[in-house]
Amino acid sequence: MMKNRFKAADIIPFISFVAIFVFFTIASKGAMLSAFNLSIILDQSMITIIVGCGVLFVIAQGSTDMTIGVNLGLSGVLAVHVGLAIGHPWAMLPLACIFGLIVGIINGFLVAKCKVPSFMLSIAELIGIRGLINYIQTVISAEYITNEMRVLNTSAVKIPMFIAIVVIMIYIFEFTKIGRYSRAIGENETTARFVGVPVDLMKITAFALSGLCAGYASILAVAQINGTNMQMGVFLEMKTVMAIFFGGVLVTGGASAKIYKVFLGALSIQIIINGLGLIGKSATQIQQSVEGVLLLLVLFITMMASRGRKIKPKEIEEEEKAAVQG
Amino acid sequence: MSTGQTILEIKGLNKYFGPTHANKNIDFTLKTGEIHGLIGENGSGKSTLISQIAGLYGHDSGEMILKGQHYDPQSPIDANDHKISMVMQELGVVGTLPAGMNVFLGRTDKFTKFGIINKKQLNREAQAIFEKWDLPRVPMNKLTDGMMIETRKMIELARALSVDPDILILDEITQSLSLNNRRKLVDLINKLKEDGKSIIVITHDVEELIEITDTITVLRDGAVVGNVMSAETTPDEIKQMMVGRAMEGGYYREDMVPEYGDEVVLSVKNVTVKGEIEDISFDLHKGEILGFCGLSDSGIHSIGKAVYGLSKLQKGTIHLNEKNADIKSAPQALRSNMGYVPKDRDNEALMIHASIRDNFVLPSLTELQGPIAFLSPAKLSRLASETSKQLSVKMTGIGQPMDALSGGNKQKVNFGRWLAKDLKVLVLDCPTRGVDVGVKAYIYSLMKQAKKDGISIVLISDELTEILGMSDRLFVMKDGKITKEIRRDEDFTEQSVIGVMI
Amino acid sequence: MSNEKTSDLTIELKKERAGQIKFAIGFVVVFFALLVLFHVITGGQFLSGDKITVVLLHSIWPTFAAWALCFIFASGYTDLSLGGIMVLGSVSACIFGNWYGYIGVVLGGLIVGLVLTFINFNIFAFTKIPSWIASIILALIYEAIAFGMKMGASTKSLVDTELNRDYRLLGKLPWSFIIMLVCLVIVYYIYNRTTVGTNIRAIGGNADVSKALGINITKTLLGIGVISGILVGIACFMQESYAGRVTVKTGLTSINMILQPMAIYLLAKVLEKKMNIIIAVPFCSFIIYAVFNVLSSLGVPSGTLQESVLGLFIVVFGVIGQMGVKGVVK
Structure with missing residues (x-):
């Protein structure tokens, strides 16, 4: 019976994914299913998935990191500018990762050591760092990457880059201590601390990984637009966090956090955006409200399902007896 | 009100929490002018029972009759309306509100005129309660955050008294009070008794219970196992009922000699944790079970935390000889083959x-x-x-x-x-809290096995019988300090411990 | 015995009062010292009637929003959709103001602010989704509604028209200041001296105790919805009266609108140990807008680096406010 509880919460995201897919396939009269369109959906989910794999560590711990959008913007902008300034445009690749990592570590430090609530920090940086990006872009200038670097936007480079980071993140999240400890912190931080999990270090690590992924993804974002602009990473944090919750991860994190859910959620959100476009309803207001209402619903249902039915004492007793006999 | 009439009668009460059957067919009678003690080990269901009387939980089956009428309180406020109030063991006060406000929280409407609370009147009435019952003075306008536990308990007591209860329930209140205030509390209870009110008292301290109560009901594993007159019983009889027959024969260790290696595994020197423990020193030997006992706030639980690196030490060191290193954090303790079983299983130990x-x-x-x-x-x-x-x-x-x-x-x-794991040191804080007798026996057998395997154990418990039954040496603690050390082959009895504990 | 006690009490009260007076004097001194400091930094530009008026006027509507946050945060909840609500409320104050005059301005803002905030707290109370995440999603929806109106063929002109200049008196001195003073008294009493105010602080302080003492959590939450809703509603029409228009925002940028109130709240929270938070809010509001004014005078570009400064403020006040906090912070 208790097992069913977990399954119910896990199965809802699949159902909503299929429902969304079927709905838009029918509504778009099959246009959704064209190979070209499907490849667009995959292409546009890439950044969300990369960033999502990083944020998942933070969300698994029960915190949140909504700085990834501005972090991606800042890392990209700074990396391109510094790379050009020192005369090595290609240096932006490692630089983007380093800048992302630094922002992540600072965030982790503020949350773990200074105990600033993570959502408050996120909100502050959402506006603070965006202000900085806008300043750099308006006061200094928008920059363009060199022609050779445009190779970054070809499938032959993009896809291996995507697979590489995702595989690393899956490995760390599912098969190492960092992932397991992160989920333990989300389940019960006191327990984790009392067992001897280095909680502060794990929090900083999670934010660092989240920042690293944002920095890495900024390379793809820069390649997409051939340079930098003020719109880089706008709304990405929302899209990513929504994707993770859409995929069935609980807001409290813990054992409900799984990497596959990032994929599921990111694709669901991209299908909604894409599908609304296909049926001619791509206006911002429609897109935002559809996403908002759907997300509220999914959050509500997963929470209800994971809380489960009330346990009846008799059933438990019988279950225990059965367990003894079996 | 004349004394000796039945005011509250409980028949066949049952309560389940998920898989645990917390109260089994409880029968209970309370008379006017009676001081009724409830005792039982942790998890025996006494807190559950009074919580149902005080309206905190509903019951699953059975009946309560108050003053001849069916009684089924829907909330603590409903219980207050029936003139039943309680000071709860693990509840406390709202730290963000001042003391006076805490006394009348949830009932501020009666001080309200045109929507505005008359703070002066509220504080005056709160003050009046403190004076009427001769409770120690508390600044009414001050936030309760940062007040001492004892003061907070007094505010809770004033809160319970403010409804002018016919039945007052005190759940483990004495253990957080100083001797002086304990006396005041006993006077207060007797004053209530003279007025024909009824009091239900829960405490772990058997002697104290016998001294202050008229009647004692003993619970074990959720059921009532005995009902005696305090004047006609002895602590031993009560304890026997509390632990039951299963206690005897192979439950605890049978030998009465301390037995452990000479090698010191862990040595604690002059450890002070601010506000918790002071200047604690001891050596833990290979294969030794070292017991710590004392009242709940005596600092015994802080010892466990400090040894496992969870507290910030103001002074002193915890030295692990095998690694020749000082334990400074829990992750380090985990790496150094130490283990820790905290007291609060559901909130601190398990996910x-x-x-x-x-x-x-x-x-x-x-x-x-x-x-x-x-x-x-x-x-x-x-x-x-x-x-x-x-x-x-x-x-x-x-x-x-x-x-x-x-x-x-x-x-x-x-x-x-x-x-x-391949452990060297295991810290156990109340390892048998809230488990039934069978599992208890099993846990003791595991401890014996661990001892045989050379694991050194720090055993912390508020159950004296457990400490006496298992340890090679024991330390008695009071007010954050070690007051006595006893070896298993010395005067290893409850009397010798209780004398220094309280 | 009892005589001794009462005299003890009076001494204590006197001591407490003396302490408060000392702090109040100290605070006023620091406050004016800050103003002089600003004056010096800006090369003697700050302390002029014009500048002070500008800062004071600007600091008034955020004061109301910060008061709303006081109630919300005191209960342990968060509402990040207030910016989205304020956009809608201001638009409504403008539209109805242009149609019906002052009654339209006031009711247009008040009703939208109240109804939407109340809806939010219903959602928090009944779905049990953590309020910060639920409110972000609600912000999305409110933004979408405002943006839809701005894009709609029939509503576009309504949103784009400014509030008629004849109906902007509430945003000017002395009226706006008088409204604030009156509300200061009322809000102070609601927060400190009413049952609902006490209950709100109680559930934020210790929800378990509050529940055990018979405080109805759901009812209290809805109470926050009403009180903070009214304050948000007032903030809406004060904003519209002050600025005459509001920019419709998408992509969660509406959150920016309550960042300044949040900075005010956090600063007031730092002072809370010595000063009632409701009284501290208007002062903090003034200080924060004075700082932005000084930054502008110093040539720090608004909209970019000033926003960074604001973000930094929030983090710094957050760090100070959390000092000494033990336990789990997510």
Whole structure:
């Protein structure tokens, strides 16, 4: 019976994914299913998935990191500018990762050591760092990457880059201590601390990984637009966090956090955006409200399902007896 | 009101919490002008019983009759309206509100005129309650955050008295009071008795209970096992009822000689944790069970935390000889083959919504790592299923969430996961809290085995019988300091301990 | 015995009062010292009637929003959709103001602010989704509604028209200041001296105790919805009266609108140990807008680096406010 509880919460995201897919396939009269369109959906989910794999560590711990959008913007902008300034445009690749990592570590430090609530920090940086990006872009200038670097936007480079980071993140999240400890912190931080999990270090690590992924993804974002602009990473944090919750991860994190859910959620959100476009309803207001209402619903249902039915004492007793006999 | 009439009668009360049957067919009678003691080990169901009387929980079956009428309180406020109030063991006050406000919280409407609370009047009335019952003075306008536990308890007591109760329930209130205030409390109880009110008292202290009460009801494993007149009983009789027959014969250690190696495994020197413990020093030997006993706020629980590196030491060192290192953090303790079973199983020890497997492997992850930090899921599952089979944990599978297990089985997981490791030091804080007799016996046998295997154990418990039954040496603590050390072959009796404990 | 006690009490009260007076004097001194400091930094530009008026006027509507946050945060909840609500409320105050005059301005803002905030707290209370995440999603929806109106063929002109200049008196001195003073008294009493105010602080302080003492959590939450809703509603029409228009925002940028109130709240929270938070809010509001004014005078570009400064403020006040906090912070 208790097992069913977990399954119910896990199965809802699949159902909503299929429902969304079927709905838009029918509504778009099959246009959704064209190979070209499907490849667009995959292409546009890439950044969300990369960033999502990083944020998942933070969300698994029960915190949140909504700085990834501005972090991606800042890392990209700074990396391109510094790379050009020192005369090595290609240096932006490692630089983007380093800048992302630094922002992540600072965030982790503020949350773990200074105990600033993570959502408050996120909100502050959402506006603070965006202000900085806008300043750099308006006061200094928008920059363009060199022609050779445009190779970054070809499938032959993009896809291996995507697979590489995702595989690393899956490995760390599912098969190492960092992932397991992160989920333990989300389940019960006191327990984790009392067992001897280095909680502060794990929090900083999670934010660092989240920042690293944002920095890495900024390379793809820069390649997409051939340079930098003020719109880089706008709304990405929302899209990513929504994707993770859409995929069935609980807001409290813990054992409900799984990497596959990032994929599921990111694709669901991209299908909604894409599908609304296909049926001619791509206006911002429609897109935002559809996403908002759907997300509220999914959050509500997963929470209800994971809380489960009330346990009846008799059933438990019988279950225990059965367990003894079996 | 004349005394001696039945004011509250309870018949066949049952209460379940998930898988635990917390109250089994409880019958209970309370008379006017009676001071009625309730006693039983942790998890025996006494708190559950009074919580139902005070309207905190509903009951699943059975009946309560108050002054001849059916009584089924829907909330603590409903109970207050029936003139029943309670000072709860683990509740407390709202720190963000001033003391006076705390006394009347939830009932501020009666001081309200045109929507505005008359603060002066409220504080005056609160003050009047303190004066009427001769409680120590408390600044009414001050936030309760930062007040001492004892002061906070007094505010809670004033809150309970403010409804002018016919039945006052005191749950473990004495253990957080100083001697002076304990006396005041006893006077207060007697004054209430003279007025024909009834009082239900819960305390762990058997002698104290016999001294202040008229009648005592003993509970064990959720059921009433005895009902005696305080004047006609002895502490031994009560204790016998509390622990039951299963207690005798192989339950605890039978030998009366301390037995441990000469090698000092862990030495604690002059450890002070601000506001908790002061200048604590002791050596823990190989294969030794070292007991710590004292009242709940005597600092015994802080010892466990400090030894496992969870507290910020103001002074002193905790030295692990094998590694020749001072323990400064919990992660370091975990790396150094130490283990810790905290007191509060559901909130501090286990991830109750996670699976049994996840709970099992948590302390062992470092040891289970393969090359490039790889954690093989198969390996984790094997550890969890093998150990839980050894411990005969009753479950449907290791994927089952923790909260589906009974208290005893949860504790088996909590305890057993440490034994799966190659431990040197194990810190146990109330390891048998809230488990039934069978599991209790099993946990003691595990402890004996661990001792035989050379593991050194720090055993902290508020159950004296347990400490006396298991330790090689014991330390009695009071007010954050060690007041006495007794070896197993010395005067190893409750009397000698209680004398210095209180 | 009892005589001795009463005299003890009076001494204590006197001591307490003396302490408060000392702090109040100290605070006023620091406050004016800050103003002089600003004056010096800006090369003697700050302390002029014009500048002070500008800062004071600007600091008034955020004061109301910060008061709303006081109630919300005191209960342990968060509402990040207030910016989205304020956009809608201001638009409504403008539209109805242009149609019906002052009654339209006041009711247009008040009703939208109240109704939407109340809806939010219903959602928090009944779905049990953590309020910060639920409110972000609600912000999305409110933004979408405002943006839809701005894009709609029939509503576009309504949103784009500014509030008629004849109806902007509430945003000017002395009226706006008088409204604030009156509300200061009322809000002070609601927060400190009413049952609902006490209950709100109680559930934020210790929800378990509050529940055990018979405080109805759901009812209290809805109470916050009403009180903070009214304050948000007032903030809406004060904003519209002050600025005459509001920019419709998408992509969660509406959150920016309550960042300044949040900075005010956090600063007031730092002072809370010595000063009632409701009284501290208007002062903090003034200080924060004075700082932005000084930054502008110093040539720090608004909209970019000033926003960074604001973000930094929030983090710094957050760090100070959390000092000494033990336990789990997510």
